[in-house]
Amino acid sequence: MAVLPIRIWGDPILKKRAVSIDRITHAERRLIEDMIETMEAADGAGLAAPQVGVAKRIFVFRRGDDIHALINPKIIARSAEQKIGAEGCLSIPGVQAKVSRAARVTVTGRDVHNKAVSFECEDSEALGRAGTCVQHELDHLDGVLYLERAEPDSVSWLIEGEDEAGEETVFLEPTTPQEVLAAIKSKLLPPDLHAPEMLQRRVQGKR
């Protein structure tokens, strides 16, 4: 198993529609193992194959205490009820924005053993952010990034600092998708950004 380099916003593979998988082979199983290891190393809630440079319809995600992999995933039902929640993305480190998503979805696909599987997903104490996560990851397979769906004026940098009592905290510093992309392209992220070191190094163009 290996931690794979995560592709950062601006990389063209993140805008591509990923292709379906006809046959699950050793290559896909190996990729999924590596994706899980990479997601855990970056402390993510989900990871889609294009984020590690593979334009195939596969994502991994957390649902409660479990981690699942889905091949050729499809959302077959979504609630009429929408919920607005804060999201982040490993490909856009140190940024958060609010996105409106279906409150509950049913996602189907194949597991690594080519068995048909189905999951009910919502954000809850028991399931964590599973509802948001599967919608966010499925978007990745269609070349859509969450900042394209962000509520107006909801995009922020996450900046580490201290509150009045001297406790470590994370501040939201308003920004825009354009500013974020410009910062990434110039390899100049804000100081004290709240993001895993391995992702900040990726922005700098290092592995």
Ligand SMILES: [Zn+2]
């Ligand atoms: Zn993402």
